[in-house]
Amino acid sequence: MAIREAMLYACEDEKVRCDVCAHHCLIPEGGFGLCRTRQNVEGKLYTLIYAEASSVNADPIEKKPLYHFYPGSYAFSLGTISCNFHCKHCQNWAISAAQVGDIPTVEITPEESIRRAKQNRCDGIAWTYNEPTIWFEYTYDSARLAKREGLYTVYVTNGYISESALNEIAPFLDAASVDVKAFSDSFYKRVCGARLEPVLATCERMLEKRIHIELVYLIIPEYNDSTEELKRFADWVVELNATIPVHFSRFYPAYKMLDVPPTSIECLERAYEIAKEAGVEYVYLGNVPGHTYENTYCPECGELLIQRMNYRVKSRIRSRECPACGRAINIIL
Secondary structure, eight states: OOOEEOSSEEEETTEEEEOSBTTOOEEOTTOBOTTSSEEEETTEEEESOTTEESEEEEEEGGGTTOSSBSTTOEEEEEEOSOOSOOOTTOTTHHHHTOOTTTSOOEEOOHHHHHHHHHHTTOSEEEEOSSOGGGGHHHHHHHHHHHHHTTOEEEEEEOSOBOHHHHHHHGGGOOEEEEEOOOSOHHHIIIIISSOSHHHHHHHHHHHHTTOEEEEEEEEOTTTSOOHHHHHHHHHHHHHHHTTSOEEEEEOOOOTTOTTSOOOOHHHHHHHHHHHHHHTOSOEEEESOTTOGGGSEEOTTTOOEEEEEETTEEEEEOSSSBOTTTOOBOOOBO
């Protein structure tokens, strides 16, 4: 087990206050944070998962999903264990619900992750599969190395990173795929054990720091699929920046929501129309391979800019302008 003193904490009497995520856990001697991976040992906070990887793979960047960030490229992807959320519908619950020692991990140092990324001919590194914020010390060290070696860096995140932690890693973080689980605080409290507002604040801060972001909204029938809620979400996106790509993803029964049916295609298409009518320029449907809304179209003239099939890019533009009308496209190539 790779144990290391944590970053971003303060001592308060015999307790320590973790400042890595928005929970700001106050941890007594011998106790753990809500993520179960950070422990107070004699007045110092330690991360118990530094360099411990549970999942490693070279993935298409579209799998994150990031559709407007180096399309067609590959990211060396790593995940560890546990999470600072406890989502009842988690698709990766086997690792996110695990505690230290529950499942096998392998030690991959930041230096080794860079070597493997290059060995696998990847263009960047992504920390994904579970919440990278709780892996902060490792992702921070790895991101600094990656940038020196010319690799891009990506967080696939629930957006619950603290302002302090984001300030630290922002100079070395290029992009983030941020899950907005719903657009109601009651959903966050009931289903995830968290709050909505810190997620929205993170999105705003990432934009201010020029981190490329794309938003993912997993639509769960009868939980976060009302027209009113989807409209409020879309309006917020437009107010933030109408060019932010939005991915409405199809839910499949998982973990503690096995009794909830998959999202219908009609519901996903309704969400697409709501977002487009609100003024969101780039809207996609996820977990529906072969659907036309996997593709990227010019928001001005409707020209096909990027054609996809599942996670594979079949064709794409070569500049940041629409070849038909000249409209500037929010994309990094």
